[in-house]
Amino acid sequence: MTVRAILVIARLNGRIQDSPLQKIMKRNFKIWRGDKNGGQFVDYRTNIEPGMVVLDVLHRIQAESAGDLACRWNCKAGKCGSCSMEINGKPRLSCMTRMNSFKEDETITLQPLKTFPIMRDLVTDVSWNYRQKEKIVPFRPKPRDADGNYRMTRDDVERIQEFRKCIECYLCQDVCHVLRDQGGKDQFVGPRFMIYLASLEMHPLDTADRIPAIRKEYGSGFCNITKCCTEVCPEHINITDNGIIPLKERVVDRYFDPVMWVKRKIFGV
Amino acid sequence: MNGQARGGYQSGVAVTVRNDTWWISPLLTFLGFSTFIIYSTWSALQGNHYYYGSYLSPFYSPLIFINPYAVGSAPVEHAWLGAYPSWWPTFIPQSPAFLILAFPGAFRFTCYYYRKAYYRSFALTPPGCAVNPLPRRDYRGETFLLLFQNLHRYALYFALLFIVILYYDAFRAFVRDGRWGVGVGSLVLLLNATFLACYTLGCHSWRHLVGGRLDCFSCDSLSKKRYRIWQRVTFLNERHQLFAWISLFWVGFSDLYVRLVSMGVWRDFSTWGN
Numbered sequence A: 001m002t003v004r005a006i007l008v009i010a011r012l013n014g015r016i017q018d019s020p021l022q023k024i025m026k027r028n029f030k031i032w033r034g035d036k037n038g039g040q041f042v043d044y045r046t047n048i049e050p051g052m053v054v055l056d057v058l059h060r061i062q063a064e065s066a067g068d069l070a071c072r073w074n075c076k077a078g079k080c081g082s083c084s085m086e087i088n089g090k091p092r093l094s095c096m097t098r099m100n101s102f103k104e105d106e107t108i109t110l111q112p113l114k115t116f117p118i119m120r121d122l123v124t125d126v127s128w129n130y131r132q133k134e135k136i137v138p139f140r141p142k143p144r145d146a147d148g149n150y151r152m153t154r155d156d157v158e159r160i161q162e163f164r165k166c167i168e169c170y171l172c173q174d175v176c177h178v179l180r181d182q183g184g185k186d187q188f189v190g191p192r193f194m195i196y197l198a199s200l201e202m203h204p205l206d207t208a209d210r211i212p213a214i215r216k217e218y219g220s221g222f223c224n225i226t227k228c229c230t231e232v233c234p235e236h237i238n239i240t241d242n243g244i245i246p247l248k249e250r251v252v253d254r255y256f257d258p259v260m261w262v263k264r265k266i267f268g269v
Numbered sequence B: 001m002n003g004q005a006r007g008g009y010q011s012g013v014a015v016t017v018r019n020d021t022w023w024i025s026p027l028l029t030f031l032g033f034s035t036f037i038i039y040s041t042w043s044a045l046q047g048n049h050y051y052y053g054s055y056l057s058p059f060y061s062p063l064i065f066i067n068p069y070a071v072g073s074a075p076v077e078h079a080w081l082g083a084y085p086s087w088w089p090t091f092i093p094q095s096p097a098f099l100i101l102a103f104p105g106a107f108r109f110t111c112y113y114y115r116k117a118y119y120r121s122f123a124l125t126p127p128g129c130a131v132n133p134l135p136r137r138d139y140r141g142e143t144f145l146l147l148f149q150n151l152h153r154y155a156l157y158f159a160l161l162f163i164v165i166l167y168y169d170a171f172r173a174f175v176r177d178g179r180w181g182v183g184v185g186s187l188v189l190l191l192n193a194t195f196l197a198c199y200t201l202g203c204h205s206w207r208h209l210v211g212g213r214l215d216c217f218s219c220d221s222l223s224k225k226r227y228r229i230w231q232r233v234t235f236l237n238e239r240h241q242l243f244a245w246i247s248l249f250w251v252g253f254s255d256l257y258v259r260l261v262s263m264g265v266w267r268d269f270s271t272w273g274n
């Protein structure tokens, strides 16, 4: 078998994603340029080499033809959550979106996140999210054990570990239709903060009670569990199934289940 | 600036910049649910051909009242309360399915997975991710008209009962005229009860009630036991959508199977040889 055939087979098997066979080629991009007053799509064309991600392309375009093109990035490793944008209409991290995931003749459209105010080009002002976090009652641990330690077992913390993977890229906030399309920013804190709340509420050491606020201020009822947040999360956090739905069930315990209500009145738990 | 919306986003229902086939899944969901709703309503209205040999269609179980004169109906002693009473109002069809379908119906209607599916494919709220929803002036989510969704766990309690009933039917399907045996129909009904159990026991409310509501799984021996159950339920819960579809399809197929065998269209292969 020739080396070429081996490489082709290896690539088909998904072992080598960018083999030397992949040629350097020109690709088309449509990038939204503008600020809060308006803007338009501008077409760009540049060379793509094997292994490139969308963020690399932006850097190349900046170097070649648009030195003033604004985009935000930091780690280029999918860990800082800065490079969020909409790529062909999907909220994604540009540093984790590989060019070889697109068809060869596809024009790639890049837009700023729809849900947040545009600062310039692909950069949006996500500070609304920081204000949501400020509203949330922080971790309130119970007193330490007599020997000065906190104790919890692995079984207890495993469930909330998942939520700690969040990199605060706000892609889930961007895609959530309550915030994106329904004008619900005053009523609902959004999926990112629902899992933050879940990680606090399910914490074995935490003592604060956030259930009334989860229902009212944080707006759990506005989520209609359509799961787009889960679909876009680059950390693959099961936002809806493991975070939001369990919180909704806790709200049901407190406010909607008559049996639980009676039980609470009689036994106080 | 040349009329382009902010960020290059256009308004309009189902408008999106996405160029993939995002619409296939809501479309298939729409067609799948519609087919099921139409078939199950039609079948429930028939009031006949729901019984054959020892097989009882799951749409018709449990039998509360029976009209023993309908073709393909169960023997009257199978009904909890016997034949339809004389005072039965004429505007309610004398179909046993009519009395019970509301329970599984309510269970599926308020199921978290089905909610997701029909909010997307029927209510277009939103039809897909990063796809414009049906515009509405005052979106209230599940805080207002849909508040009743919060009572899903009560529908669950009935659904748990139905697992027992359907397993009972499945086991009865292995006995005909006092003789043990097995037919394709017995297996169909056994699978039906099993798929339904896998769906029901993966319910989010169930997962919450068995253990999810605890903050500390290790604090006492009961919590530890509940944690083990919670882990099992979580396994099914992660496959909830899958079992929602399999059990939906299979319950419809089980009814169709019994119906066609009872009508003589299909032949049921069995050890009883009829």
Ligand code: SF4
Residues within 6 Å of the ligand: A172, A175, A176, A177, A178, A190, A191, A222, A223, A224, A225, A226, A227, A228, A229, A230, A240, A244
């Ligand atoms: S599941 Fe809820 S929080 Fe997540 S995107 Fe949908 S509506 Fe928003």
Ligand code: SF4
Residues within 6 Å of the ligand: A081, A165, A166, A167, A168, A169, A170, A171, A172, A173, A191, A192, A195, A229, A232, A233, A234, A235, A236, A237, A239
């Ligand atoms: S939950 Fe996922 S999508 Fe949302 S901010 Fe965190 S990492 Fe990003």
Ligand code: FES
Residues within 6 Å of the ligand: A072, A073, A074, A075, A076, A077, A078, A079, A080, A081, A082, A083, A084, A093, A094, A095, A096
């Ligand atoms: S640059 Fe850090 S996540 Fe993309």
Ligand code: FES
Residues within 6 Å of the ligand: B107, B110, B111, B112, B113, B114, B152, B156, B199, B200, B202, B203, B204, B205, B206, B240
């Ligand atoms: S969540 Fe689907 S059955 Fe309860």
